[in-house]
Amino acid sequence: MFDQSLSTEQQHVSNIFKRLCAEYNVQNNAELEHHLSLQSGFSEHCIFSATIPYSLIDKTSKATHVSFDYLLNGQNQHTVQLSNDQLKAIKNGIIKSIKKMSMAGLIKGENHNQETLGELAEIHVEQIENELKIQSQVK
The missing domain is CATH 1.10.260 (434 Repressor (Amino-terminal Domain))
Structure with a gap:
């Protein structure tokens, strides 16, 4: 040129x-x-x-x-990815946290079985994954 x-x-x-x-x-x-x-x-x-x-x-x-x-x-973006074991640990931690909030009366309702808590935790895990993607693009 x-x-x-x-x-x-x-x-x-x-x-x-x-x-x-x-x-x-x-x-x-x-x-x-x-x-x-x-x-x-x-x-x-x-x-x-x-x-x-x-x-x-x-x-x-x-x-x-x-x-x-x-x-x-010119540096490639490095998206942080969690292993399945890490995601499972996060989900289990969220489930325990939701149980504690429920026992403390911070979460109302009567449908606090393991399946419902798992569904709630999955919503949190998805948001965590999205945040990791966003943060890795910012760096």
Whole structure:
């Protein structure tokens, strides 16, 4: 793309623009600039001056639901996943917690059998899994 070799900082910014192009399914920086209505030469200016386009990364992250960190550093997202044993332990802990809340009168109703408590715990486990996914994308 350029006649001269890029410094490490310039190459970093160039790589950012490659990831941005990939997210918008465009072939090159000129197409990216056109697609996003950026000033012509914006990407070249950023690359040569080694200026990271933070606002563009933020905009793209929000628009494409790709992590900011991936666009900035090229690091893959690592979603935290719990093993079945860990999920079972969490569910059992939630069931015990719900039982204690029921015995303390904090949960009203008469349908506190093991099956119902398991269903309530499963709702909590699903929410925990969702939060783990969200948090792993934020990092």
